[in-house]
Amino acid sequence: MRRCEHGFGGITSALLLSALLAVALGGCGTFSAMLKPDDADGGPTAGAQVVPTALPDPTPAPSADPVTVPAVTVATGVELGAAATMLAPAPRLEVLPLQARPDDEEASALAQRASDSDILEEDYDPWETFNEKMFTFNRNLDRFVLKPVARGYRVVMPEPWQVLISNGFSNINFVPRFVNSLLQRKWGGAGRELSRFLINSTAGIGGLFDPAHDYWGIEKSREDFGQTLGFYGSGSGPYLVLPFMEPLTVRDGIGKAVDGFMNPLNYFIPFFWDQLGMKVGDTVNDRALNYDLFQGFEESVIDFYSAVRHGYLQRRQQLIKE
Template structure:
């Protein structure tokens, strides 16, 4: 079920699309004869589209209907509390990767949030830390850490069940598995149940965001994913079309499609 969690990520990837190619701007602007290097970020598009169709069919047949039912029967305060609990667990991954990236302010903020919300916030049900001035971060993962260390993204890649990724982010996923506290629960039934609830809750949050997808869904999701990842890696030091301040997109890196 943890694999299916990542299935939902690309639905959250909803905003203005950008070109799948990147232009090398190293040449001076006033030199019209200088060669311009265009890099195709999706050389495996044929394979990626086939995997995307498989993921999309699985989502439409199973995950989306379940998420709709969950949202219909769950009171809003309860749904928010469940989301907060999983967000609180995600602070552990942010702490680890913030340290690996030498971002001590981020590590301190997420550590404080986890301690406060796990105690005063009743295992994270209530985001007390935010009220106390510790804002919720966008989050850090090992893919972002590798980028900080200078590892290139590689080609865009759609993984079965996991959804949109890059070669670098795909390689980083096993490390992210070890920073998820749920995976250390010894009771397999409890672990499976928590992962299932996490998947369904995350997918339910994306139902409204999904309506923003337009045109060729594959191209839209690919371009939006790459743009959002670039924004996260650079800590927001670029223009972000996703609306990073919108709560609908805060969990963008926790889910794929």
């Protein structure tokens, strides 16, 4: 009995000891599972050594070769080169043309309008029908009357004498040129006119000779009251051709009337017929000096009236601007 109890006790002790060992081993396995890494390949075995990772080399690694991208065209029209890289700078901006400022555009518009106004004024000829008839009349008068008279005048009056007569009329008529130079604030022209009158009236024997020009080079000015009106902004008005007169405009016609009041001959020779005779003599003498004027020009132009008209208007505009 004692042996059986002793054998039963030994068996019982062995079973208890086996159970405790199984529990211990299961606990160790559960604890090991908790410490197992999530890596699919599993961590190192229990006997493996953990080697620390080496620190990176402090020397910077060489930069990788640039990646070549194909050329593209952006919306601004700037094409990126085929060798552009991922680190290439942004494409340069498109340079737009310089835009004119508003004040420049306004000044250009005003200049253009002024130019257009001159052209329109030159083309403005409301009395063209009348002017063409008077132009034809004066042209025939010059061809069949004045020119033949000037031809005969040249026979009896040599050219040197014609020049003396022309100088005398010009010297007497210095007053309108002098006054209009002052009115236009052309002090140099006024000084030249006064100098010419004093020199030619004395050394030139009453103005028959022109030593002021021949020896001192003092030129005669060409100012008249028509230019004075234009200098102060007066419009030229329509072009006008009257019989027995040279072409003019309404402004120049008024100017001729004012200049006539300043002509000293009108006060020294008060009678109308005497003044008319002096005027006819001056006209014939001037035509003789310019006998070949328009010679061959009439045959070379198609519209002689328009050619004379445009030439006259352009010359008057140029005289006002001087």
